[in-house]
Structure formats: structure tokens, C-alpha cells
Amino acid sequence: MILSGLLPLFLLPDCTESIDGDSVDINTLARIIHFFEQNYKRVDKDGHPRQYAVAINVPKHQCQPNFSPAQNNFLTQEKAINVKNAITDETNTLYQGAELIAAGTRKMKGYNMHSESLLLNPADNSPMTKLLKKRKDSCSVFYTLESPCVNSCLNEAKNHNILKALKNWKEHRGIKAFVFKNIWKHDPEKDLQTEFKQIVAHVPLFRCKFTVFLSGLLLLFLLSVWTESVEGENVDINTLARIINFVEHNYKRVDKDGHPRQYAVAINVPKDKCQQNFIPAQNNFLTQENAANVKNAITDDTNALYQGAELIAAGTRKVVISKKKQYNMHSESLLLNPADNSPMTKLLNKRKDGCSVFYSFESPCVDTCLDATGSHSILNALKNWKEHDGIKAFVFKNFWKFDTKKDLQTKFKQIVAHVPLYRCLSENECYACNGEGNTPIDAHCLPPPEN
Numbered sequence: 141m142i143l144s145g146l147l148p149l150f151l152l153p154d155c156t157e158s159i160d161g162d163s164v165d166i167n168t169l170a171r172i173i174h175f176f177e178q179n180y181k182r183v184d185k186d187g188h189p190r191q192y193a194v195a196i197n198v199p200k201h202q203c204q205p206n207f208s209p210a211q212n213n214f215l216t217q218e219k220a221i222n223v224k225n226a227i228t229d230e231t232n233t234l235y236q237g238a239e240l241i242a243a244g245t246r247k248m249k250g251y252n253m254h255s256e257s258l259l260l261n262p263a264d265n266s267p268m269t270k271l272l273k274k275r276k277d278s279c280s281v282f283y284t285l286e287s288p289c290v291n292s293c294l295n296e297a298k299n300h301n302i303l304k305a306l307k308n309w310k311e312h313r314g315i316k317a318f319v320f321k322n323i324w325k326h327d328p329e330k331d332l333q334t335e336f337k338q339i340v341a342h343v344p345l346f347r348c349k350f351t352v353f354l355s356g357l358l359l360l361f362l363l364s365v366w367t368e369s370v371e372g373e374n375v376d377i378n379t380l381a382r383i384i385n386f387v388e389h390n391y392k393r394v395d396k397d398g399h400p401r402q403y404a405v406a407i408n409v410p411k412d413k414c415q416q417n418f419i420p421a422q423n424n425f426l427t428q429e430n431a432a433n434v435k436n437a438i439t440d441d442t443n444a445l446y447q448g449a450e451l452i453a454a455g456t457r458k459v460v461i462s463k464k465k466q467y468n469m470h471s472e473s474l475l476l477n478p479a480d481n482s483p484m485t486k487l488l489n490k491r492k493d494g495c496s497v498f499y500s501f502e503s504p505c506v507d508t509c510l511d512a513t514g515s516h517s518i519l520n521a522l523k524n525w526k527e528h529d530g531i532k533a534f535v536f537k538n539f540w541k542f543d544t545k546k547d548l549q550t551k552f553k554q555i556v557a558h559v560p561l562y563r564c565l566s567e568n569e570c571y572a573c574n575g576e577g578n579t580p581i582d583a584h585c586l587p588p589p590e591n
Contacts, residue, residue: 164279164315164344165205166377167574172196173319173348175209176283179220182227182244192227193255193284194242197271203279203315215240227255234258234267239274241267253300256288260305268305272312279315283348287320290330294338306342319346375495375531375560376416377570383407384535384564386420387499390431393438393455403438404471404500405453408487414495414531426451438471445474445483450490452483469516472504476521484521488528495531499564503536506546510554522558535562535570544587552581561585 182192201207202214209215217238226235227244233255235242243258259282260268272280288294293302309316318339323332339345393403412418413425420426428449437446438455446453454474460466475483475498488496504510509518525532534555539548555561556575563585564570573585 164203164281164317165207166572168203168205168207169281169317169319169346170348171207171209172203172214172281173283175214180223180227180242182224182285189285190244191255191284191286192242192244193259193282194240195259195268195271195280195282196240197275197278197280198239199275200277200279200314203281203317236267236270239271241271243267254289254293256282256284256293256302257300260302261300263302263304263308266305268309272309277313280309280312281317281319282309282343283319283321285320286322286324287327287332287336288339289324290327290332290335294335296338303338303342306339310342316343317346318343319348321348375414375497375533376418377572379414379416379418379420380497380533380535380562381564381570382418382420383414383425383497384499384570386425390426391434391438391451391453393435393501400501401455402471402500402502403453403455404475404498405451406475406484406487406496406498407451408491408494408496409450410491411493411495411530414497414533441468444469444471447483447486450487452487454483470505470509472500472509472518473516476518477516479518479520479524482521484525488525491530493529496525496528497533497535498525498559499535501536502538502540503543503548503552504555505540506543506548506551510551512554519554519558522555526558532559533562534559535564537564539587548586549581552585556581 176194180192180194182190184190196215198215202209215237218240223235223237223240223242227233227242230244230247230252233244233246241259243255245255246253246258258267260266263269268282288302292298292300295301296303306318327335336345387405391403391405393401395401407426409426413420426448429451434446434448434451434453438444438453441456441458444455444457452475454471456468456471457474458466459469479485484498504518508514508516511517512519522534543551552561552573553575556573561573561575561581562570563573571582571584573582575581575585
């Protein structure tokens, strides 16, 4: 999940910051893991995936924006068949190449030695140690199909633990990422929140499922990801996840039975509050907004609008034309129209170079909000927003119920043409939708295909 993320590690994107300050681009990271899965994945004789791990040490630009790994430009000295043959041989199960090392599981007397341990031990003279020495200021990525096991790999009292090796890796200059896909089958009931922090103490941790990425804050699917604004400034995916979590906790609109209802929120805050390491809380974020006032305003469907100092919000407004004819004006339109003098216009005018985030519970509807010819279209407003300096993010959670069979691949590109688009499914699962230029909208931002 890029899941480009991630934090909470269960997020999409991301999500992308290494310990020493260099950043891995979450979209590029997703493509790298996809390349591994396509070329080196270990399977049994029936084609079922088996545990394996891969580590690379490549030039830094190969982990930065816009790099697309392919057979002719990435790991060109490694032959896929040689890697797979080596890691399938359980008597050795180790491959050491020029820019890549890989391992399956090695059959020992009474147990199988895990892939992670084979690559990372002995900590001071491991295959990973030798790989890192080949390139000093680079991008190093470690990918394992299964998460490191708690009882051995993450137990510092055990001979096969990988923690000292991770500590050594931390000292290596450049971009770093430790990535896994599945939870080790014996560990789902264990305290992974605590155990995974032992990894994060040294290197950024990501989870990838279905070749989409998560972010590296522990427990936040931010597979996404995910983080570059149209003007090139970066929103930190982990911070974005925390912001959406804060919004949902404080301003979510619900009906009298507690069921969630459509609402939208926009904020314009200092730029540092969308950058790395910021953790929004009641005492440092949107402190001038009273949550009860916001919720009361957006629940009143005769007005359904709140306009504060750094936050605006809307529910749906009931518009009565006649006794027999009425409709609901959507939250997005209430905040973004009229395009040149909307609540969003006024909010953006308060801070010229900040971080602006727009979050809608439901995706903008195709027939009205994304119809360029309609009076309630939000496209002109998004065009205006594009011209605003600073960091930007347009985020949604669910698909508008009438749009699941429509061409959202095309329609969502109308948003991406102006501002970066994200999807957050829950408080801890977000995805970067991508879609810039000829890049397709990410599958996690589209309804699942019908069978």
C-alpha cells in the first residue's frame, strides 16, 4: 500500500524520511518493490510465495522522484534466474551480487534460519555489511516478504537477532528503507506496536501490500504514497495521516444514531505543521477552533457552514425550491464556491505560503462537483487553489455512492491537474492517488473492478 505508505504502520504512501534526513520518494519505492516481486520472488513448486528477503545498495537518484526501475537501468548486473536459483536452494539459499543480496530460508538441524538473519548477520561482517561498503552515500533498501519474527529476529538476547545490524545500518549515509509485506504468521497476536519500534529506532519502516506502499511511521497504512505537491513542495505523509486522524476525531459529522454523514473540512496552517515530525494535538493545532462549534454548524442543514480562523467546514445544505422540489448542496461546493469569493478563497487569503489541506468524507461527485459546465462545479476553485503558494493536499475517504460505476480514472485526473489527490480509508490507512501527467490514478483510489 503506497500504501506510497505510513505513524502507525498499518499507510499507504507516503512515510518517506530517512534517519539522517534524506528522503525516499514513496512512488519510486513502490516501483522498486514491484520490481523485486516481478523478478526475484521465491515460490514453491506449486507457485505459492515463500519467504525471502532482498537488499540493494544503489545510486541515490534511483530512490528519488520520477525514477522508473526497468531491466535496462536498474540492477543490471544481477540476473534474475541466478538470484531465484540461489535463494531456492535450502542448503545455502544466499545470493550476493554487485548491488543486490538475497536469501530464502536455510535448512538447519531442527530449524530454518530466516532470510533476514542470513542477510544481516554476523552484524559486523554480514552480506549487508559488505553490500553497504560498496557504495557510501547511496540508497539502501531491505525488503522481506514476512515481517521480522519477534522471538528471534527482534529479540536482542538471541543469536540470530538483527537489531545490532540495523544499528550499524543507521550509520550508513544516504537514503534507507526497511520494507515488509505480510505479518509473520506466528506474530499477529504479539505487541508489534512495541516490537516494530525497535526497527524504527534505526531505519524508516514501511509496509507494502499489493505493491502499493505504506509509510514508515509504525502502524499507518500510508502506503502511500505520495507526497509531492504540484509546485514541488512536500507534504510529509506521516504528518498528513495524523492531520486527517485529528480531523476525524474532532469534527466528524454524524447523525443522531452516530452514523457518519458527508462533510468536508479545509485548513490553512503554517507550513511546518505539514512537515516532518509534527504531531497535531489540542494544544498546538487549530487552537482557535472549538470542535463543538464546528460540529453544531455543519449539522444544521439550513446553513451547514463553519468559517473559523484556520479552518472551514461544511455538511450538506438543504435547498428548497418548492414544496415538491428540493436538493442538498454538497459540502465541497459550499466550501469552494463561488470560486473567486468562496470560504476557501477567504481562508487561503489569510496565509499566503502555508499548508492547505481539503478533506472530504465522500469523493467529489462526478455529475455536479466535477462537471466543468455545472454551476456547482469545484474545478475553477481548484484551479485558483493551484496558484496559492505552499503545500497542498486534497483528501477523500469513500466513493460517492452514485459514482462507483463511473470513469473515476478520468474524472479524478481533473483534480490532480491542480492539486495532489489522496485517499484515506480510515484513521490509519491512506494512499497517494498519483495520476500526474500520463501516470494512472492509483488503484486504491478507484472502486474495485467488478467480477
